[in-house]
Amino acid sequence: MSSEPAKSSSSSSASPQEGAQPQPVPQYAQPPPYGGHYPPPPGPYPPFYAYPVPDPSHHDPNAPNGAPAQPVAPFFMAVPPPPPGMVYAYPMPPTAPGYPYAAGLPPPQPTPKAKRKQVKMACTNCAGACKRCDEARPCDRCVKYGLAETCVDGVRKERKKGIKRGPYKRKNRNASGEPSTGEGDQPVAAPAGYPLPPEGYPFPFVYPPYGYMPPPADGQQHPEGAPNGAPPMPHPVYPPYPTMYPHPYGAYPGAPPMGYPPMMGAPVATSPNPSAKPDSSGPAPANGSVSAEPAKSKKRSRAKGEEGSRSHKKHKEARADDGQPSGEALPKDPPPPSPFVGHPEGGPAATFNGPEPRPLMATM
DNA sequence: CGACTCGGACTGTAAAGCGC
DNA sequence: CGCTTTACAGTCCGAGTCGC
Ligand SMILES: [Zn+2]
Ligand SMILES: [Zn+2]
Numbered sequence: 001m002s003s004e005p006a007k008s009s010s011s012s013s014a015s016p017q018e019g020a021q022p023q024p025v026p027q028y029a030q031p032p033p034y035g036g037h038y039p040p041p042p043g044p045y046p047p048f049y050a051y052p053v054p055d056p057s058h059h060d061p062n063a064p065n066g067a068p069a070q071p072v073a074p075f076f077m078a079v080p081p082p083p084p085g086m087v088y089a090y091p092m093p094p095t096a097p098g099y100p101y102a103a104g105l106p107p108p109q110p111t112p113k114a115k116r117k118q119v120k121m122a123c124t125n126c127a128g129a130c131k132r133c134d135e136a137r138p139c140d141r142c143v144k145y146g147l148a149e150t151c152v153d154g155v156r157k158e159r160k161k162g163i164k165r166g167p168y169k170r171k172n173r174n175a176s177g178e179p180s181t182g183e184g185d186q187p188v189a190a191p192a193g194y195p196l197p198p199e200g201y202p203f204p205f206v207y208p209p210y211g212y213m214p215p216p217a218d219g220q221q222h223p224e225g226a227p228n229g230a231p232p233m234p235h236p237v238y239p240p241y242p243t244m245y246p247h248p249y250g251a252y253p254g255a256p257p258m259g260y261p262p263m264m265g266a267p268v269a270t271s272p273n274p275s276a277k278p279d280s281s282g283p284a285p286a287n288g289s290v291s292a293e294p295a296k297s298k299k300r301s302r303a304k305g306e307e308g309s310r311s312h313k314k315h316k317e318a319r320a321d322d323g324q325p326s327g328e329a330l331p332k333d334p335p336p337p338s339p340f341v342g343h344p345e346g347g348p349a350a351t352f353n354g355p356e357p358r359p360l361m362a363t364m
Numbered sequence: 365c366g367a368c369t370c371g372g373a374c375t376g377t378a379a380a381g382c383g384c
Numbered sequence: 385c386g387c388t389t390t391a392c393a394g395t396c397c398g399a400g401t402c403g404c
Contacts, residue, residue, distance in 0.1 A: 118375055118395045130370065130396055145367090159378055159392060168381050168389050368402075375395070382388080 123151045 119133050125147045126133035133139045138148035 116374060116396075120376085120394095122395060127395075129368075132396055154394090157393065161379065163380075163391080165380055165390060170382080170388075365404090366402105367404100369400080371397105371399095373395105373397080376393090378390100378392085380388100380390075382386100384385090384387105 121153045121156060124154045125151055127154055 119135060122133035123137070123139050123142060125142050125145075126139060129141075131141055133141060137153075138151045142148050142151035
C-alpha cells in the first residue's frame, strides 16, 4: 500500500523524551495512617517531581514501531514552571480539574515510558539511513522512496565469542520483599491514593502539610482510609490545599492552619533550568502550542559532499586494525560515577549528584 | 519544508559468570 | 543447568544541513 508512513507526520511535538536515565524512579513512602505525618522523601532523589495536571486530550506520544496506538497515560500534561520563589506542592491538589483521582477514578499508572520497538532486522536502505524500518519487505520507507527493489535485509554480523569479562556484580539477589533497611534510596510505594509523578518532572516540590487529606467527593467527613471507628475528621476545616508554596521551605502561604507543623520540606534544589523540553524544532510551525525550548546546541559538523553515500559507519565500526583481543578480562562499560547526572551536553535534566542519602523515616 | 546526515540513546539478545 | 549480568551489534530518534 502506498499509504504514507504514519510516523512522518510533522506532529512530532511534545515528545515525552524522557532523556532521563534508567535510574530507579524516586517514589515516596506510604502516608501515615489517617491524618498522620508524611515521611520525608526517600534518600537520593532528584530535586524535583510533582504532579502534572491531567490532559484528557493526550494521545499516544510516540507509538512504538508500527504498533497500534495504545491508550497510555492520557493524563499527564506539562505543567508550567512555578513562579519565581515558589515550588509545587506534593502532591498537586486532587481537586485539579479533571484529576482522575478526584473523580474517583483509579489513579493512572506511572507509565513506564513506552519502549521503542525495533524490528529484528532493518533493510539495508533504512539501516544505512538510520531510519525506521518495518517487517514488510519492500518496507514502507523503501516503497515511499521508490527503493523497493533494493529493499533487502542486511546480514547480521555474528556476535563475537570468547570475550572475557570481569567478575559480575550481583545486584538482584532477592527479587521480592522491600527495600528493607537499605539506605533509603530504594524506591518505595507512593502515598496511597496518589498516582506516581511522571518521570523527569523538572520542577521543585514539597510535601503536603500535616493533616492534609484529599477532600471527599461527596463532602463526607470521613476521608478514605479512615479507620472504622475513627472520629470524623474535621477535614473541611483545612483550607484548600495550595498548588504551590513559596520557597524557601518552611513557609506556608498565609498563616498555617491549625495543626500544621513546620513544613516537612524536601531539600529541594530549585532547578536552574525548569524548562522541560517539549520539542518544537526550529522551522516547524505546526500547531505551535507552547514550546519554548532552551535550544540545545548539538553542533554537528557535516562533511559536505564527501563519502560515498549511505552506510555511514557507526560506532561499532570496530577498529579495522584487526588486533586480536589478547583474550584479557577487561570489563567494558564503565558505570556512571554518580546516580543522577544529566547528560553533559543536552541535559536539561537534573543534576543530582546524590550527595547525601536521607533516613527514610526520619520524621521531622 | 522535505530529504539527508549522522551522533548517540536505546533495544535486543547472545555469551560469560555464578549459585546451587 | 538455569538464571543473572554484560556488553556486542543493530535500530532509529531527532538535531543540524542542504537544496528546491
Ligand atoms: Zn526499511
Ligand atoms: Zn526497505
